[in-house]
Amino acid sequence: MGDLARLLKESWSLVEEHQDKVAGYFYARIFLSYPDLRELFPVHMDVQRSRLLNAIVTAVQTLEDPERFDDYLRALGRDHRKFHVETEHYEVVGGALIEAMREYAGEQWSVEYDQAWADAYAVIAAKMLGGAEADTNPPYWWAEVVAHERRSRDIAVFTVEPMQPIDFRAGQYFSLECPRIQPRLWRTYSPANAPRRDNSLEFHVRAIGAGWVSSALVRRLEVGDMVKLAAPMGTMNLDRRSTRDAVFVAGGTGLAPIKSLLEELTRYNRTRWVHVFFGARNRDDLYDLAELNRLAARHPWLSVVTACSEDPTFPGERGNISDVVARYGPWNEHDFFVSGSGRMVKATLRTLAELQVPSIRVRYDSFS
Numbered sequence: 001m002g003d004l005a006r007l008l009k010e011s012w013s014l015v016e017e018h019q020d021k022v023a024g025y026f027y028a029r030i031f032l033s034y035p036d037l038r039e040l041f042p043v044h045m046d047v048q049r050s051r052l053l054n055a056i057v058t059a060v061q062t063l064e065d066p067e068r069f070d071d072y073l074r075a076l077g078r079d080h081r082k083f084h085v086e087t088e089h090y091e092v093v094g095g096a097l098i099e100a101m102r103e104y105a106g107e108q109w110s111v112e113y114d115q116a117w118a119d120a121y122a123v124i125a126a127k128m129l130g131g132a133e134a135d136t137n138p139p140y141w142w143a144e145v146v147a148h149e150r151r152s153r154d155i156a157v158f159t160v161e162p163m164q165p166i167d168f169r170a171g172q173y174f175s176l177e178c179p180r181i182q183p184r185l186w187r188t189y190s191p192a193n194a195p196r197r198d199n200s201l202e203f204h205v206r207a208i209g210a211g212w213v214s215s216a217l218v219r220r221l222e223v224g225d226m227v228k229l230a231a232p233m234g235t236m237n238l239d240r241r242s243t244r245d246a247v248f249v250a251g252g253t254g255l256a257p258i259k260s261l262l263e264e265l266t267r268y269n270r271t272r273w274v275h276v277f278f279g280a281r282n283r284d285d286l287y288d289l290a291e292l293n294r295l296a297a298r299h300p301w302l303s304v305v306t307a308c309s310e311d312p313t314f315p316g317e318r319g320n321i322s323d324v325v326a327r328y329g330p331w332n333e334h335d336f337f338v339s340g341s342g343r344m345v346k347a348t349l350r351t352l353a354e355l356q357v358p359s360i361r362v363r364y365d366s367f368s
């Protein structure tokens, strides 16, 4: 471990157990000195308060070698434009962070620690600012909701039309905010379509129990609402040069990016066999099966296997989708695309490793 990394870890350990208090002090410091900055943050700071602080602490501590994370930090800086973050805010936030830690670390805090955090923060902030300045896109695009359909108790499919075209690749995801129902709360969602001529984007969203945004999008979003979309991101894209057959493994609304990739394939594929494994807890949550079956009927290269993990009378496969994939195969010559909850993705990656699928052939998006 380098000297800087040691100093950062050592000093954080002095305040770690008072994280809540550090967060409270950090935000109070920012908002008392610069009340206008309160407008950048979500209304419900009690729940969200440590999102930024945790993010910075994690970034500073894990990005030991910021050069390696250049692309990520530049993208993060570009993305921060959607929060209306300006250059001068970086100094305010960096200063508040160090003051908050110093306040709770007590006598063991030292000037060396001050310097270590200031240095690490400065390098990261410079990279984020570089990314923000180099971006020629707007910080976000407005889009109108033109259709909204509940497909099950917890799942909705809705379509938006952006006011201006947005450049993205099939398989990427967007950050989305709906100011009418959850102002200043952004979450990421994957469109279920490849770029289209009319620019429309279809989203598949599942409400998560205690979640703030997804349940509002499922239950309260209406046709005519305006949403903001920011920064297409992600690298779960098709490699057009690959001639290998492909396997798509989707859990629940993890189907969205998979359908986006499928739509791209329908435009040019003639030679690759494509297998979709679509899993959910029960048959109601296989919310887009009719459309998948229609695609499979139209494209002879496509086959679909469905599975339910908690529906004992389901007529298709039963069990977790990761186990179902293992019942088929062999898979060592295939490209894999995996998308769904953190648990589902983790289980599938483990299964693929056991089946000796080289990790270089596996792309994935984990929803948590």
Ligand SMILES: Cc1cc2nc3c(=O)[nH]c(=O)nc-3n(C[C@H](O)[C@H](O)[C@H](O)COP(=O)(O)OP(=O)(O)OC[C@H]3O[C@@H](n4cnc5c(N)ncnc54)[C@H](O)[C@@H]3O)c2cc1C
Pocket (backbone or CB within 6 Å): 173, 187, 188, 189, 190, 191, 204, 205, 206, 207, 208, 210, 211, 212, 213, 214, 215, 234, 253, 254, 256, 257, 341, 342, 365, 366, 367, 368
């Ligand atoms: C790259 C990417 C793409 C995504 N694409 C989609 C998509 O296309 N469709 C879609 O429906 N979702 C998608 N998600 C997930 C989505 O962005 C939200 O994180 C998720 O819906 C929860 O948001 P929330 O505001 O409802 O909950 P939050 O307010 O963020 O969380 C509230 C509580 O719920 C817990 N929680 C959050 N997520 C989960 C989870 N998955 N399972 C169990 N507990 C959880 C949190 O730990 C927290 O305690 C994607 C996520 C990522 C990272």
Ligand code: HEM
Pocket (backbone or CB within 6 Å): 037, 040, 041, 042, 048, 049, 051, 052, 055, 056, 059, 060, 076, 080, 083, 085, 086, 089, 090, 091, 093, 094, 121, 124, 125, 128, 184, 185, 186
């Ligand atoms: C080293 C500098 C910084 C790092 C590493 C960093 C990192 C992050 C990350 C990873 C997130 C979560 C992103 C998401 O959930 O979409 C976030 C959220 C946020 N950041 Fe930053 N950030 C930095 C500086 C700043 C600055 C200077 C501001 C200006 C005030 C700022 C304002 C915000 C806001 C408003 C949010 C959303 C918070 C929420 O939803 O609760 N950030 N930051």
